[in-house]
Amino acid sequence: MSDDLENAEADLHAAEDDVQAAEAVLHAAETEIEDAAKAIEDAEHHEHKLTVTVHNEDAGGDPLVFHDSKEALVSAVITQLYIALNTTRKPDDRLKCIANGDNVFSHETETLGHYTERVCEKLEWAWSGKSGGA
Amino acid sequence: MGVVGEERRRVTVPTPTDPEVAAVTFKKHLDDFFTNGRPSWSTGWARYPVNQLNEVVEIPGIRADGTVDPYFFTLGAEYYPVWPVSAAFVRKTEAGEWEPVSGGPWWPRQSNQPDFAFGLHTSYDYLDGTKKPLICLSFTLEYYFTEHGPADDERWDPSRHTLSATLSRLGDILKAPNYQEPDGDRAP
Numbered sequence A: 001m002s003d004d005l006e007n008a009e010a011d012l013h014a015a016e017d018d019v020q021a022a023e024a025v026l027h028a029a030e031t032e033i034e035d036a037a038k039a040i041e042d043a044e045h046h047e048h049k050l051t052v053t054v055h056n057e058d059a060g061g062d063p064l065v066f067h068d069s070k071e072a073l074v075s076a077v078i079t080q081l082y083i084a085l086n087t088t089r090k091p092d093d094r095l096k097c098i099a100n101g102d103n104v105f106s107h108e109t110e111t112l113g114h115y116t117e118r119v120c121e122k123l124e125w126a127w128s129g130k131s132g133g134a
Numbered sequence B: 001m002g003v004v005g006e007e008r009r010r011v012t013v014p015t016p017t018d019p020e021v022a023a024v025t026f027k028k029h030l031d032d033f034f035t036n037g038r039p040s041w042s043t044g045w046a047r048y049p050v051n052q053l054n055e056v057v058e059i060p061g062i063r064a065d066g067t068v069d070p071y072f073f074t075l076g077a078e079y080y081p082v083w084p085v086s087a088a089f090v091r092k093t094e095a096g097e098w099e100p101v102s103g104g105p106w107w108p109r110q111s112n113q114p115d116f117a118f119g120l121h122t123s124y125d126y127l128d129g130t131k132k133p134l135i136c137l138s139f140t141l142e143y144y145f146t147e148h149g150p151a152d153d154e155r156w157d158p159s160r161h162t163l164s165a166t167l168s169r170l171g172d173i174l175k176a177p178n179y180q181e182p183d184g185d186r187a188p
Helices: A002-047 A074-085 A112-118 B019-036 B141-145 B163-173
Strands: A049-056 A064-069 A094-097 A124-128 B002-004 B011-013 B046-051 B054-062 B068-076 B086-092 B098-100 B104-110 B119-125 B131-136 B179-183
Touching: A049 A074, A049 A112, A064 A074, A074 A112, A124 B163, B011 B141, B019 B054, B019 B163, B054 B163, B054 B179, B068 B098, B068 B104, B068 B163, B086 B104, B086 B131, B086 B141, B104 B119, B131 B141
Parallel strands: A049 A124
Antiparallel strands: A049 A064, A094 A124, B002 B011, B046 B054, B054 B068, B068 B086, B086 B098, B104 B179, B119 B131
16 A cells, blocks of 8 residues: 555656646747747837938048837937937038938928938938038 | 237138148048048049049039039148148149139039038138138138138037038039039030
């Protein structure tokens, strides 16, 4: 009788180990599924982002690059631009769509998606500050 | 740099930069401009090296109807980058030399009304008493050899400006509606 009890306990422990192992496998699988779902979400999110390239024509050098959603306002990119330029916006600053020379500042309240569809398809801008002369 | 002028009016006169520093910086910034600046997205730009401190840059003049008239600027880096490059309109002679111009076919007819402060003068009084053409822009060296007192935010600042600032604005003045046509017929 005692032997039977011991055997049963051993079987129970073995079964518990199997359950734990199965749970570990299940947890790993769930983690993989979550990671994959997040990767898909990130990829979809990135697909919806637009890239804006800005050339600082006063200083030259590599252009500045910004990524933002179609729903973001043009003003949000302008804010990022001035942070990157490490300066504050001034009345005589110029920011133009390179393709057509249109003044970007006049479209601040538009979304990037609307702006790129209707005004400046290729989001490549040129920035410059004030200069003197007469 | 020195201070000249009457009645304590301060006119800062540029002094030359070490030639080696000037030459290295000039080449580096011109290379960069032709890689990342206007010539990278706009056609009609070209450069013609003269020596380590001088190059001629070709800039397209674009009329309202799309006609393109090339213009040539000689750039000098003797004071660069502490001060801006010197800039003057030139034409190529039959002997292959670059010759300054003041009016005529290689000088633009334009309205002096780009969307920034600017003036183009065939003859202007310089501090040394001479009269010469002037591309009146605070990003050209000649501006600082005339009686101009730019505001701080207009003044050339080598921490914020390179010759890209100069050439980009020269490109702007040569675009319609500011630019119209050459100031004289060019030989076919």
